[in-house]
Amino acid sequence: xxxxxxxxxxxxxxxxxxxxxxxxxxxxxxxxxxxxxxxxxxxxxxxxxxxxxxxxxxxxxxxxxxxxxxxxxxxxxxxxxxxxxxxxxxxxxxxxxxxxxxxxxxxxxxxxxxxxxxxxxxxxxxxxxxxxxxxxxxxxxxxxxxxxxxxxxxxxxxxxxxxxxxxxxxxxxxxxxxxxxxxxxxxxxxxxxxxxxxxxxxxxxxxxxxxxxxxxxxxxxxxxxxxxxxxxxxxxxxxxxxxxxxxxxxxxxxxxxxxxxxxxxxxxxxxxxxxxxxxxxxxxxxxxxxxxxxxxxxxxxxxxxxxxxxxxxxxxxxxxxxxxxxxxxxxxxxxxxxxxxxxxxxxxxxxxxxxxxxxxxxxxxxxxxxxxxxxxxxxxxxxxxxxxxxxxxxxxxxxxxxxxxxxxxxxxxxxxxxxxxxxxxxxxxxxxxxxxxxxxxxxxxxxxxxxxxxxxxxxxxxxxxxxxxxxxxxxxxxxxxxxxxx
Amino acid sequence: xxxxxxxxxxxxxxxxxxxxxxxxxxxxxxxxxxxxxxxxxxxxxxxxxxxxxxxxxxxxxxxxxxxxxxxxxxxxxxxxxxxxxxxxxxxxxxxxxxxxxxxxxxxxxxxxxxxxxxxxxxxxxxxxxxxxxxxxxxxxxxxxxxxxxxxxxxxxxxxxxxxxxxxxxxxxxxxxxxxxxxxxxxxxxxxxxxxxxxxxxxxxxxxxxxxxxxxxxxxxxxxxxxxxxxxxxxxxxxxxxxxxxxxxxxxxxxxxxxxxxxxxxxxxxxxxxxxxxxxxxxxxxxxxxxxxxxxxxxxxxxxxxxxxxxxxxxxxxxxxxxxxxxxxxxxxxxxxxxxxxxxxxxxxxxxxxxxxxxxxxxxxxxxxxxxxxxxxxxxxxxxxxxxxxxxxxxxxxxxxxxxxxxxxxxxxxxxxxxxxxxxxxxxxxxxxxxxxxxxxxxxxxxxxxxxxxxxxxxxxxxxxxxxxxxxxxxxxxxxxxxxxxx
Numbered sequence: 001x002x003x004x005x006x007x008x009x010x011x012x013x014x015x016x017x018x019x020x021x022x023x024x025x026x027x028x029x030x031x032x033x034x035x036x037x038x039x040x041x042x043x044x045x046x047x048x049x050x051x052x053x054x055x056x057x058x059x060x061x062x063x064x065x066x067x068x069x070x071x072x073x074x075x076x077x078x079x080x081x082x083x084x085x086x087x088x089x090x091x092x093x094x095x096x097x098x099x100x101x102x103x104x105x106x107x108x109x110x111x112x113x114x115x116x117x118x119x120x121x122x123x124x125x126x127x128x129x130x131x132x133x134x135x136x137x138x139x140x141x142x143x144x145x146x147x148x149x150x151x152x153x154x155x156x157x158x159x160x161x162x163x164x165x166x167x168x169x170x171x172x173x174x175x176x177x178x179x180x181x182x183x184x185x186x187x188x189x190x191x192x193x194x195x196x197x198x199x200x201x202x203x204x205x206x207x208x209x210x211x212x213x214x215x216x217x218x219x220x221x222x223x224x225x226x227x228x229x230x231x232x233x234x235x236x237x238x239x240x241x242x243x244x245x246x247x248x249x250x251x252x253x254x255x256x257x258x259x260x261x262x263x264x265x266x267x268x269x270x271x272x273x274x275x276x277x278x279x280x281x282x283x284x285x286x287x288x289x290x291x292x293x294x295x296x297x298x299x300x301x302x303x304x305x306x307x308x309x310x311x312x313x314x315x316x317x318x319x320x321x322x323x324x325x326x327x328x329x330x331x332x333x334x335x336x337x338x339x340x341x342x343x344x345x346x347x348x349x350x351x352x353x354x355x356x357x358x359x360x361x362x363x364x365x366x367x368x369x370x371x372x373x374x375x376x377x378x379x380x381x382x383x384x385x386x387x388x389x390x391x392x393x394x395x396x397x398x399x400x401x402x403x404x405x406x407x408x409x410x411x412x413x414x415x416x417x418x419x420x421x422x423x424x425x426x427x428x429x430x431x432x433x434x435x436x437x438x439x440x441x442x443x444x445x446x447x448x449x450x451x452x453x454x455x456x457x458x459x460x461x462x463x464x465x466x467x468x469x470x471x472x473x474x475x476x477x478x479x480x481x482x483x484x485x486x
Numbered sequence: 487x488x489x490x491x492x493x494x495x496x497x498x499x500x501x502x503x504x505x506x507x508x509x510x511x512x513x514x515x516x517x518x519x520x521x522x523x524x525x526x527x528x529x530x531x532x533x534x535x536x537x538x539x540x541x542x543x544x545x546x547x548x549x550x551x552x553x554x555x556x557x558x559x560x561x562x563x564x565x566x567x568x569x570x571x572x573x574x575x576x577x578x579x580x581x582x583x584x585x586x587x588x589x590x591x592x593x594x595x596x597x598x599x600x601x602x603x604x605x606x607x608x609x610x611x612x613x614x615x616x617x618x619x620x621x622x623x624x625x626x627x628x629x630x631x632x633x634x635x636x637x638x639x640x641x642x643x644x645x646x647x648x649x650x651x652x653x654x655x656x657x658x659x660x661x662x663x664x665x666x667x668x669x670x671x672x673x674x675x676x677x678x679x680x681x682x683x684x685x686x687x688x689x690x691x692x693x694x695x696x697x698x699x700x701x702x703x704x705x706x707x708x709x710x711x712x713x714x715x716x717x718x719x720x721x722x723x724x725x726x727x728x729x730x731x732x733x734x735x736x737x738x739x740x741x742x743x744x745x746x747x748x749x750x751x752x753x754x755x756x757x758x759x760x761x762x763x764x765x766x767x768x769x770x771x772x773x774x775x776x777x778x779x780x781x782x783x784x785x786x787x788x789x790x791x792x793x794x795x796x797x798x799x800x801x802x803x804x805x806x807x808x809x810x811x812x813x814x815x816x817x818x819x820x821x822x823x824x825x826x827x828x829x830x831x832x833x834x835x836x837x838x839x840x841x842x843x844x845x846x847x848x849x850x851x852x853x854x855x856x857x858x859x860x861x862x863x864x865x866x867x868x869x870x871x872x873x874x875x876x877x878x879x880x881x882x883x884x885x886x887x888x889x890x891x892x893x894x895x896x897x898x899x900x901x902x903x904x905x906x907x908x909x910x911x912x913x914x915x916x917x918x919x920x921x922x923x924x925x926x927x928x929x930x931x932x933x934x935x936x937x938x939x940x941x942x943x944x945x946x947x948x949x950x951x952x953x954x955x956x957x958x959x960x961x962x963x964x965x966x967x968x969x970x971x972x
Contacts, residue, residue: 082603089602107927107946116575117568117921124927127907129940232718236883236934397722414965421613421956429961435603441593441610443957448722454615454954460593461610461955468940469947470907471929475915479900 004198006171009074009319010312010349018170021199027162031209033192034131034160041128041158046189048098051156053183055091058084058147061179065172069141072169074312074349079275083142090149090438094156094463103157103463104483120474123484126467128158129239130213133206135227136166136173137218138314139278145169146176146196149438149458150216150241155193157466162195162212164203168315173198207231207240214466217242218280218457221372221449228452241465242452243280243445245372246400248433250286251389251416256405257294264405265300268378271432273308273355277376278318281401281433284372287389290361290382298380302338302357310344310352313375319351322375326356329373334364341377362388370395386412390419398447399424401433423447425456490684492657495560495805496798496835504656507685513648517695519678520617520646527614527644532675534584537642539669541577544570544633544662551661555627558655560798560835565761566628573628576635576924580642580949589643589949590969606960609970612953614644615725616699619692621713622652622659623704624800625764631655632662632682635924635944636702636727643952647680648698650689654801659684693717693726700952703728704766704943707858707935714938727951728938729766729931731858732886734919736772737875737902742891743780750891751786754864757918759794759841763862764804767887767919770858773875776847776868784866788824788843796830796838799861805837808861812842815859820850827863848874856881872898876905884933885910887919909933911942 001020008015022030041047058065066080073080097103104125112119132154136145143149146163154161165173173196181191197206207215207230215231215238217224224244231240252264272283288294313319326341341356355376360369362383369379383389402420404427406413413429421427425446436444442459445451455465477485487506494501508516527533544551552566559566583589590611598605618640622631629635632649640647651659659682667677683692693701693716701717701724703710710730717726738750758769774780799805812827827842841862846855848869855865869875888906890913892899899915907913911932922930928945931937941951963971 085602105947109923109925109927112925115923115925116571117923119923119925120917122923122925122927124929228723229718232715232723237714237718237938238934239939408962417958417961417965418967421958425955426957426959427961428959429965431606431960437595437601437603437605437608439595439598439601439605439608441595441608441957443610443955445955447954448724452723453725456955459610459957461591468933469911469929469931469942471912471927471945472903472907473912473914474917475903475913476894479903479915481904 002199004170006072007315008071009315010351012316012351015071016171018174019198022197022202024205027197027202027205027209030162030195030197031131031206031211034162034195035211037160037190037193038128038130040189041160041193044098044101046187047156047158048095049187050184050189050193051091051095051098051152053186054147054180055088057179057183059088061175065142065175068175069169069172072172073141073314075141075275080142083140086438087142087147090143090152093438094152097460097463098156101483103467105469106483108486122471122473123475123480124469124471125481125484127470129466129468130159131211132159132161132466133212133215134161134163135203135215135217135219136163138166138168139275139280141169141172142176144218146173147180149462151180151194153462154216154466157463159466160193162197162206164206165196165198170198203227204230208234212238214239215241216457216465219244221245224452239465240452241455241457243400243457244449244452246280246446246450247284247370247372247396248281248399248401248403249393249396250283250403250405251420252286252288252297253406253410254289254293255407255410257289257297259407261296262300265297266304267432269301269304269308271434272378273376274434276311276313277355278314278374279434281436283403283433284378285370286378286380287383287392288380290384294382298338298359301380305339305355305357308355308376310346310354312349312351313353316351318374319353322353322373325373325375326377329358329369329379332366332368335360335369338380341375362392365392393419396423398450400444400446400450401426401428403428403431403433405430425450488685490656492558493801494557495801496837498802498837501557502657504660505684508683508688510691513683513688513691513695516648516681516683517617517692517697520648520681521697523646523676523679524614524616526675527641527646527679530584530587532673533642533644534581535673536670536675536679537577537581537584537638539672540633540666541574543665543669545574547661547665551628551658554661555655555658558658559627559800561627561761569626569628572924573633576629576638579924580638583946583949584642587969589953591955592969594972608957608959609961609966610955610957611967611970613956615952615954616645617697618645618647618952619698619701620647620649621689621701621703621705622649624652624654625761625766627655627658628662630704632659633666635948637666637680639948640702640952641679643949645952646678648692649680649682650692651682651684656684689713690716694720698724700725701727702943702951705730707731710938725951726938727941727943729886729943730935730938732766732932732936733770733856733858733882734767734885734887734889735879735882736769736889736891737906738772738774738783739892739896740775740779741893741896743775743783745893747782748786751783752790753918755787755790755794757920758864759862760920762797762799763841764800764860765920767922769889769919770864771856772864772866773869773878774866776870780868784824784845787866791825791841791843794841794862796832796840798835798837799839802837804860805839808839808859811859811861812863815844815855815865818852818854821846821855848878851878879905882909884936886930886932886936887912887914889914889917889919891916911936
C-alpha cells in the first residue's frame with residue numbers, strides 16, 4: 001500500500017508520512033462503517049449536538065490544526081485562523097438549522113374527496129439520502145475539506161460521511177477527522193459518522209461504491225468531470241454535487257471606470273491575489289472600457305499588481321500549471337503583459353511566485369483566455385461598447401459569480417445585472433467575488449462548469465442536496481415519525 | 487423525412503398520418519423558437535393566466551381530445567375523461583402556485599459585520615433554468631404527455647417547453663399542443679412557449695441541444711437510461727429528471743391477510759388490472775404470508791383475476807413484450823400460474839389480452855420476477871416469516887411506492903413503514919399505489935430506477951426541478967427584480 005506523504009509547498013520537501021492510501025477493501029470497510037451509523041443519526045437532537053461539539057472541538061484544537069495546515073498549504077496563519085473561525089461558525093449555523101427543522105420540508109395534505117383525482121391524506125417530509133462521499137479541496141484545508149461545508153451540511157441532513165482527503169493536506173485532514181470523530185463520541189454517537197480515506201484510487205472506488213448515495217466535490221474541472229462521469233455511469237446513478245471551476249467575470253461600466261478608477265483597480269488586485277489567487281471565486285476576467293476611459297484603472301491595476309507580495313502556491317504541480325498557464329495566455333494573440341507572473345523565491349519560500357496581470361482587446365480575446373487559470377493572475381479585457389462586452393459575455397460558460405461595477409443611478413445597471421444572472425449563481429454589485437458568506441441566502445453554485453447541478457454548496461440551502469422526499473399516504477399518525485404527527 | 491403514423495391499438499391498423507418526424511434542423515428551430523420566449527415568461531401574472539387558459543382550453547376541446555386519445559390508446563372514454571379532468575385541475579393547481587410565489591424561495595439576509603466571515607446584504611431567489619425538453623409517456627396521453635405535469639410545472643417555473651411526442655398518440659399530442667399554444671396567444675404570450683416535435687432521433691437531438699437546460703422524462707428504464715446517459719455526457723451536463731420504472735411492492739402482514747383476505751384480494755386485482763396494468767404505480771410484487779394464513783387471500787385473488795375484462799394494450803410492441811414477459815416469468819423455477827395472461831380477442835378489440843396472476847415462494851424468487859412487467863400481471867410472493875420478507879425487500883431497487891397492509895394497532899407496523907420508506911418515495915398504508923394525487927404533499931419519485939434524481943414529478947414541489955438559485959450581493963434594492971425589493 002502506498003504511503004501518504006505530507007509536503008511543505010514552500011520548499012517542495014516531504015515533511016512527514018501520514019498513514020497509507022486506502023485500497024478497495026479499505027474503502028469498502030470505511031463505507032460500511034459509516035453506513036452502520038445512518039439510523040443513529042436520525043436523532044436530530046444528537047445531530048445538532050454533534051455539530052456544536054465539532055465547533056467546540058476545532059476551536060479547542062485550533063493551534064494544532066492551523067500549524068499543520070500552514071505547514072502543508074503555505075496559506076499563512078492569519079488566513080487559516082479566519083478559515084477555522086468560519087468552520088466553527090458554519091458548524092453552529094447548521095446546528096441551528098437542524099434544530100429548527102425547516103429543511104425537513106414537512107407538508108400535510110388533509111384528504112379532499114372533491115379533488116380530481118380525489119386526494120387521500122398525505123404527509124410529506126425529507127429523509128437523509130444515505131452515506132455521502134465528500135472530496136476535500138486543496139485550497140481550503142478547513143472550510144472545503146474534512147471540516148467543510150459538505151461535511152457540515154451532510155451531517156446536518158443526517159447523512160454519515162466518508163471524506164476523501166486532499167493529498168495537499170493529509171496531516172491536517174487526519175487531525176480534523178479525529179476532531180469530528182471525538183465530537184461524535186462526546187455526544188453519544190459512533191465516531192464512524194465520519195470516516196477518512198486517502199488516495200486517488202480510493203476516490204474512484206468511493207464514487208462507485210453501492211452504499212454511497214451522493215457525492216460532494218470541490219476541485220478542478222477535469223478531476224470533477226471524471227468523477228461526475230463515474231457517478232453517472234453507475235448501475236444506479238447517484239447525485240454528484242460538484243463545484244468545478246469558474247472564471248468569475250467582472251464588468252466595469254464606463255461611468256464606474258471614470259468615477260472610481262483607483263478604488264476599483266485596488267479592489268481588483270486585492271481580490272485576485274488574495275490567497276495567491278487560489279480561490280474558486282477569484283475574478284479571472286475583467287471587462288474594462290477601452291480607450292482613455294479605462295486607461296486610468298488599467299494603469300493603477302498594473303502598478304498595484306507589481307507590489308503584490310510573492311508567495312508559495314499549494315503544491316508543486318499547481319505552481320507548474322500556473323506558470324505554464326500564464327506563459328501560454330501571455331503568448332496568445334493580442335495579449336499585453338502588464339505584470340509578468342514568475343518564480344520569485346524568498347528565503348522563507350524558495351517555491352514562491354509573483355502575481356501576473358494581462359490585458360487584451362475584446363476583439364482579440366482567444367478561447368484559452370476564457371479558461372480558469374488557478375493562481376494569482378487576471379485578464380483585463382478592453383471593450384469599446386456594450387455590443388463588444390455582450391459578445392464576450394456570450395462566450396462564457398456557467399460561473400459561480402459575476403460582478404458589476406456601475407455607479408448608483410446609472411441607467412442600464414439593472415439590465416446588466418439581469419444579463420449577468422443568466423450564467424452565474426451569485427451576482428455582486430460594487431464589490432468583489434472572493435469571500436463567500438455562510439448565510440441563509442447564499443448561493444455558491446451556477447450553471448456548468450461552475451457546478452454540476454443547480455444547487456449551492458455554501459449557505460443554509462446546501463443541506464437540500466443530501467435529502468430526498470418521502471410521502472406517507474393514509475398512514476395513521478401514530479405510526480409516523482414524530483415530526484409528521486400533527 | 488419519415489411520416490408520423492397514428493395507429494389503432496385495438497386492431498393494430500394505421501388510422502392516420504400526422505405530420506413528419508423532426509430532423510436535426512427542425513429540432514434546432516423548435517428549441518430556438520421556444521428559447522426566444524424565455525424572457526416573456528418571466529411575467530408571473532402571464533404565466534398563471536397561461537396555465538388557467540390551458541385548463542379552460544382542454545376543457546373546451548375535451549370531446550375532441552378524448553376521442554383522439556381513445557382511438558390512439560384504447561384506454562377508454564371514462565378513464566380518459568377522468569385523466570383530462572385531472573389535467574385541467576393540475577394546470578389550475580400550478581397557476582395558484584405561480585401566484586403565491588413561494589417556489590421562488592426568496593431569502594433575504596441583512597448585512598452582519600459580526601459574522602465569520604462578515605455577511606454582506608444578500609437576496610436570494612430562484613430563476614427558471616431555461617428551455618425544458620419534455621418526453622411524453624405512452625400510458626397517460628394527457629396527464630404525463632403534452633398537457634402533463636412536466637409541462638405544467640415547467641411553464642409554471644417560467645421555462646419554455648419543447649415536447650417530444652410519444653409515438654403511441656401523435657394526433658392527441660398535436661391537438662393538445664395546439665390547445666396550449668392557443669392558450670398562450672390568448673393571454674398575450676407567443677405560441678412557442680410550447681413546441682411539439684415527433685420522432686425518435688428528435689428526442690436524441692433534443693437532449694443534446696445546447697439550449698436545452700433540463701429534461702423531464704416518463705417512460706421505460708432502457709429508454710430513460712439511454713437519454714440520461716446522453717444528458718450526462720454533454721459538454722455541459724444538464725439535469726435529467728426521469729421516471730423510469732418501479733415494481734411497487736406490497737407487503738400484507740399475517741394479521742391483515744387473516745382479517746381482510748377478500749377485501750385485500752379484490753383491491754389488489756382492481757389495482758393491478760386498472761388501465762390494463764399500464765400504470766407506473768401498478769403493484770407488481772405482493773408479499774403474502776405462506777400457508778393457510780395467506781391461502782384465502784390468494785384464492786380470492788385468483789378467482790377475481792379470472793373475471794377481469796380483457797382489453798387492448800397501448801401498442802403492438804407492448805402487447806408482445808407483455809405476453810413474452812408473462813411467459814418467461816411463468817416458466818421461472820417454482821412459479822405457479824394462478825391466471826394465464828393470453829391473447830383474448832374481442833369483436834371490439836382483436837388485439838386484446840387478458841390479465842395474468844403468478845405465485846411463487848419467497849425462497850424461489852428469481853431475479854427476473856423482480857423486474858417490472860408492464861401490463862396486467864402481478865406476482866404473489868409467499869413468505870414464511872419476517873426474515874423471509876426482509877430477504878425479498880433487500881433485493882429490491884428504488885421504487886415509486888411501497889404499500890403496507892396491516893391491521894390498526896398491530897405491533898411492528900411502524901417498523902415496516904420505516905423499512906419500506908428506505909427504498910420508496912411514497913409509502914401507502916391500507917390502500918393501493920395506483921392513483922397519484924395532484925397535491926402539495928405528493929411525492930412521485932424514489933431511488934433509482936424509480937427516478938433518476940431525488941425529486942418528484944407530481945405535486946406542488948415538482949416545480950423545483952426547473953429552477954436554479956441566484957443570489958444578489960450588495961445590489962441596491964431598486965435594481966433588483968420586484969420580488970426581491972423588500
